[in-house]
Amino acid sequence: MPDLMLQFHHPGGKPSVAEARALFELSAADVDENYGVTATDPANGIYVILVKPEAAQKAQSALAKRQPHSKEGLFGNPRVEPTGPPRP
Numbered sequence: 163m164p165d166l167m168l169q170f171h172h173p174g175g176k177p178s179v180a181e182a183r184a185l186f187e188l189s190a191a192d193v194d195e196n197y198g199v200t201a202t203d204p205a206n207g208i209y210v211i212l213v214k215p216e217a218a219q220k221a222q223s224a225l226a227k228r229q230p231h232s233k234e235g236l237f238g239n240p241r242v243e244p245t246g247p248p249r250p
Contacts, residue, residue: 165212167239171231173207186224192217
């Protein structure tokens with residue numbers, strides 16, 4: 163199963179991977195450290211980290227303890243592949 167995207171709100175700029183892990187009580191083994199923290203909407207403080215499927219319950223529990231935010235949550239991360247030959 164592919165990693166899950168954990169989208170979260172973080173005011174005050176892009177957090178480090180270690181800060182993001184601490185926010186959600188995740189270990190280094192629970193996340194894809196090479197992916198890092200990716201801004202999906204930096205103007206509004208929205209970021210994503212990739213979480214291993216076996217850590218999904220830990221992430222959900224941590225999300226439940228936070229102030230609710232409409233853009234936070236765990237989302238699928240399907241592989242994107244081409245459907246045909248490249249366009250000229």
